[in-house]
Amino acid sequence: MQWKKDLDPDLVEFLTQKGTPLDYILDSFPDIVVIEDLDFNVVAVNESAESILGYKTSEIIGEPVKRFYAEPAEFEKRETEDLFEKSDKNSITFEARYRKKNGSVLEAETILKKIKNGNREEIGYLGVVRDISKRKKANRQIQKFYSLPLNLMCTATPEGYFKEINPHFTEVLGYTSDELLSQPFVNLIHPEDVEPTMVEIEKLAVGERDVTVNFENRFRRKDGSYYWLSWTSTFDEESGLLYAIAKDINEQKELEQKLIDAKEKAEEANKAKSHFVSNMSHEIRTPMNSILGFADMMKELANSDLEKEYIENIRKSGKNLLKLINDILDLSKIEAGKKGINRHPVNIERVVDEVKSIFALQAGDKGLEIRSIIDENLPAALLVDEMKLRQILVNLMGNAIKFTDEGFIEIGIKSEEISETQSHVNLELYVKDTGIGISQAKQETIFREFEQEDYSTSDKYGGTGLGLSISNRLAQLMDGSIDVVSVQGRGSTFTVYIPEVPISTMLEESKEKAGGRYNIALNEGKIMVVDDIQLNRQLIVEFLKGYPIKVIEAKNGMDAVRIAREEDLDLIFMDIKMPHMSGVEAMRLIKESKKDLPVIALTASIFDVHSEQEKDIWFDGYLRKPVDRIQILEELERYIGLEKGKEDQSVITKRESSEKTVSPKFSEEKKKKLAKKLDDKISASIAGLDTESIMMDQYKELLKDLKGIENEIPATQLVEFNNNLESAINLFDIDRIRDLITQQYPKLVASLNH
Numbered sequence: 001m002q003w004k005k006d007l008d009p010d011l012v013e014f015l016t017q018k019g020t021p022l023d024y025i026l027d028s029f030p031d032i033v034v035i036e037d038l039d040f041n042v043v044a045v046n047e048s049a050e051s052i053l054g055y056k057t058s059e060i061i062g063e064p065v066k067r068f069y070a071e072p073a074e075f076e077k078r079e080t081e082d083l084f085e086k087s088d089k090n091s092i093t094f095e096a097r098y099r100k101k102n103g104s105v106l107e108a109e110t111i112l113k114k115i116k117n118g119n120r121e122e123i124g125y126l127g128v129v130r131d132i133s134k135r136k137k138a139n140r141q142i143q144k145f146y147s148l149p150l151n152l153m154c155t156a157t158p159e160g161y162f163k164e165i166n167p168h169f170t171e172v173l174g175y176t177s178d179e180l181l182s183q184p185f186v187n188l189i190h191p192e193d194v195e196p197t198m199v200e201i202e203k204l205a206v207g208e209r210d211v212t213v214n215f216e217n218r219f220r221r222k223d224g225s226y227y228w229l230s231w232t233s234t235f236d237e238e239s240g241l242l243y244a245i246a247k248d249i250n251e252q253k254e255l256e257q258k259l260i261d262a263k264e265k266a267e268e269a270n271k272a273k274s275h276f277v278s279n280m281s282h283e284i285r286t287p288m289n290s291i292l293g294f295a296d297m298m299k300e301l302a303n304s305d306l307e308k309e310y311i312e313n314i315r316k317s318g319k320n321l322l323k324l325i326n327d328i329l330d331l332s333k334i335e336a337g338k339k340g341i342n343r344h345p346v347n348i349e350r351v352v353d354e355v356k357s358i359f360a361l362q363a364g365d366k367g368l369e370i371r372s373i374i375d376e377n378l379p380a381a382l383l384v385d386e387m388k389l390r391q392i393l394v395n396l397m398g399n400a401i402k403f404t405d406e407g408f409i410e411i412g413i414k415s416e417e418i419s420e421t422q423s424h425v426n427l428e429l430y431v432k433d434t435g436i437g438i439s440q441a442k443q444e445t446i447f448r449e450f451e452q453e454d455y456s457t458s459d460k461y462g463g464t465g466l467g468l469s470i471s472n473r474l475a476q477l478m479d480g481s482i483d484v485v486s487v488q489g490r491g492s493t494f495t496v497y498i499p500e501v502p503i504s505t506m507l508e509e510s511k512e513k514a515g516g517r518y519n520i521a522l523n524e525g526k527i528m529v530v531d532d533i534q535l536n537r538q539l540i541v542e543f544l545k546g547y548p549i550k551v552i553e554a555k556n557g558m559d560a561v562r563i564a565r566e567e568d569l570d571l572i573f574m575d576i577k578m579p580h581m582s583g584v585e586a587m588r589l590i591k592e593s594k595k596d597l598p599v600i601a602l603t604a605s606i607f608d609v610h611s612e613q614e615k616d617i618w619f620d621g622y623l624r625k626p627v628d629r630i631q632i633l634e635e636l637e638r639y640i641g642l643e644k645g646k647e648d649q650s651v652i653t654k655r656e657s658s659e660k661t662v663s664p665k666f667s668e669e670k671k672k673k674l675a676k677k678l679d680d681k682i683s684a685s686i687a688g689l690d691t692e693s694i695m696m697d698q699y700k701e702l703l704k705d706l707k708g709i710e711n712e713i714p715a716t717q718l719v720e721f722n723n724n725l726e727s728a729i730n731l732f733d734i735d736r737i738r739d740l741i742t743q744q745y746p747k748l749v750a751s752l753n754h
Contacts, residue, residue: 032108032129035115040065043124052131054101070097070105090114098129107133152229152246155239158205160184160198163241172248174222190218190226204235204242216249228253292318341477343535345381345504345626346389348427349374352411355393362401363409373412379425381504381626383535388474392482393429395467396494400433407434407491423503423533423577423625430495437488446484447472471496505536505575505602506543507626521646522636524548526568530560530583531575531602540573543629549636557581564590569597571639573632574619576603587619598639602627622727674713675752681705683749686741699729699737721748 026033026046032053035044045060053060053068060068069075074096091113098106108129115124152172155163162181170177173188180188189197197217203209212233218226233244295315302308356370363370393411400409414428438446447468472482478498486492529537529551537553544551552567554560558581564572572590576583587599598620621638623631637650685702706722721744728736 029128031131032127034060034065034127034129036065036125036127038122038124040125052100052106052129053098059101068098070099090116095132106131107136152248154244154246156185156242156244157240158201158235158242160186160201172221172227173219179222185219188220190220193217201242204233207235207237210234288318288321341385342387343383343385343502345506345539346384346386347381347507348378348384348389348413348429351386351390351393352413352429355390355397356411358394359397359401359409366401366405368401368404368406369408371408371410373410375412375414377417378413378415379503379626381507382425382427383502383504383533384427384498385478388478389429392471392474392496393431395471396431396496399467399494400431400435400492404433404435404491409433423531423536423575424500425503427498427501428495429498430493432491432493434491437490437492438484438486439488443484443486447482502533502536504539504626505531505533506539506632507628520547520633520637520650521643522547522549522633523641523643524550525570525636525640526550526552527571527573527636527640528552528554528560528563528567528569529573530554530557530578530586531573532556532578533575536575540632543632547636549640557583557586560586561589564597565593571635572597572599573602573623573635574599576601600635670713671715671752674709674715674718675749677709677713678718678749678752681709682745686745699725699741703729715752717748717751721745 026044027048029046029048032049033046034042034049037043041064042061045057047057049060050056066072066075091111093109093111096108096110098108100106109132110130111128113126114122115126117123152168153166154169157163161183162185165177165180167177169175169180173180186194186198197215200209200212200215204212212231215231215233216228217231218228221227227248228250229246230249231244231246233242235242292315295311295318299308299311299315302311352372352374356372360370397409397411410430410432412430412432414430415425416428417425468482475482475496475498479500480496480498483495483497484492485495525548527549529540530553531537532555534555537555541551541553552563552569554563556578560572560574560583561581563569572587574583574587578586583601583603587601590597590599600621600623601619602623602625621635623635642650682702682705685705703722703725706718706725710718710722721740724744725737725740728740
């Protein structure tokens with residue numbers, strides 16, 4: 001440090017009398033360090049001033065500070081205003097511009113601190129001047145970018161204040177910059193958009209999301225109207241600021257709203273048309289029924305063949321007209337939105353059999369064979385709209401028989417389990433014929449209203465061309481579709497695809513038992529039903545109405561774990577395949593805190609309950625979807641119990657009693673036949689099994705073979721053995737499997753032989 005000792009002896013003496021190497025310390029600073037007297041003359045300056053300003057230290061010392069300001073007015077403002085008045089601190093910070101020796105300007109941040117002597121008297125100032133030219137240049141470049149009129153750009157705090165905005169903000173919203181910067185921007189957001197906006201900001205701030213793209217909300221303009229903006233933003237951890245760009249999408253939103261309004265008006269007009277058509281169809285159908293009724297009576301009164309022929313033509317024409325009216329009525333109901341979806345447990349194979357029986361006589365008259373192919377993996381009950389599915393199949397079968405003169409009609413079902421969620425299947429039904437086929441050109445339009453192959457088709461075969469259109473719309477109502485593959489002259493295959501059909505938890509209810517209750521006096525209890533399909537939970541809830549059982553519902557594994565910890569439950573029915581958390585994982589977590597709480601597995605697949613890694617914690621029971629209602633009651637009886645004195649109502653005892661009753665028609669001959677089948681197909685397989693190191697795949701194959709024999713010869717002993725083996729496999733009960741194979745199976749064969 002160089003000193004001007006004759007300027008202020010007291011100041012120099014005060015500074016130089018300290019016993020520290022002050023010169024060395026100050027000269028090592030990269031910033032300019034300057035000491036001024038009370039008249040703002042330079043008393044001392046470090047060596048950094050030479051490298052930054054270009055002046056030698058000797059050219060600076062003793063000079064008034066004013067000389068080095070780029071604009072004299074800036075120093076005059078500092079000189080005339082006491083900068084320390086605005087703060088009770090002994091130091092202040094301000095920005096100033098200084099003139100270098102080469103004439104260029106240094107933009108700097110200056111920290112000025114009061115120097116006081118031992119008597120606390122002010123005797124000068126210590127200044128630190130830091131070069132911020134690069135920072136100021138970068139800010140000017142950013143401001144230039146911010147001034148672009150294409151988008152709204154800003155920085156903001158996670159707490160909800162703008163830190164910096166570009167001019168386009170004021171142009172779009174109508175507020176001044178000060179008005180926008182001085183208030184929380186949440187005050188300007190539409191009330192409906194506040195919560196989602198703050199949630200999005202929180203996700204950015206905590207790192208849950210790196211970038212937000214196309215987030216839309218509405219900002220209030222100064223005139224009170226709201227303006228739509230689409231945001232792209234990110235959060236900078238170092239600065240703690242949100243960086244955001246907003247695109248003006250107000251015109252786009254207005255256009256979208258106009259399109260929505262136009263669409264709604266068109267739909268209303270279409271509904272009005274459909275309503276009119278529906279009413280007219282009803283009005284026409286009433287007199288048509290009378291015409292057909294009187295025609296039937298007149299046929300009995302007709303005397304001549306000619307009269308009978310005339311009356312028969314009236315009947316045929318009337319029936320065709322009534323069919324047309326019914327089709328138009330169905331179409332108008334679909335268009336008017338009057339046909340909703342009514343899902344309930346349905347045995348699809350039964351529906352197919354019933355549709356086959358409807359057309360059996362008609363096919364027989366034409367010499368056509370009707371055959372069906374059913375997927376062996378088809379669940380016994382699916383949650384579908386039976387009436388709509390039946391109508392689709394009736395329409396497709398009717399067309400197949402109408403346009404086929406020789407050969408066969410085949411109706412088939414395929415189901416494919418969805419691996420991610422095995423509580424659903426993709427359902428595929430098809431109707432295949434060997435009829436006249438459809439040309440490639442017409443296959444693209446065949447599902448439109450009143451479309452047929454050509455006019456000659458209508459003349460020869462009749463019909464209105466509405467059946468396929470109605471079927472296609474019904475499939476769409478079930479989130480499905482219909483496709484056709486056809487070769488003209490060789491036949492057609494119509495395929496109905498219905499994706500992600502839920503597997504029903506419960507079996508299709510028989511007509512005899514529908515709406516009735518089983519006579520069983522259960523104790524009071526509280527259970528939980530866990531299933532991601534709401535209708536499956538509802539089926540059990542509805543079935544248990546009237547019994548003293550409180551049912552709590554959980555829609556996923558996480559909810560089940562939480563409820564199990566909060567509630568005092570007696571039993572849990574747990575679906576296995578659920579999104580987010582499987583039933584197996586939920587059961588494991590529940591058992592950690594409540595190991596004695598029974599959990600019954602509900603699963604669509606017989607082999608998805610346990611893996612070898614999950615042997616330490618077990619389900620207490622296993623029910624395969626779809627479940628018979630009596631099985632639900634058996635589990636409730638087993639874990640909740642019966643009222644005292646009502647033990648005679650036990651459904652378990654009744655079942656066991658019925659199983660022990662052997663039908664007298666199951667002769668000794670059939671027993672020996674069964675024993676021979678087991679010897680021929682099963683015993684050799686069992687002999688080759690390694691019962692010490694159990695390989696589950698081999699036992700699953702063995703069970704499959706046993707089930708095949710059971711289907712052929714359903715002996716009570718074999719059914720019971722198969723059920724026990726299936727349960728042991730699903731519960732991964734190694735000891736039980738080993739006992740069944742090595743001990744119980746030989747006894748089963750021996751009992752059949754003797």
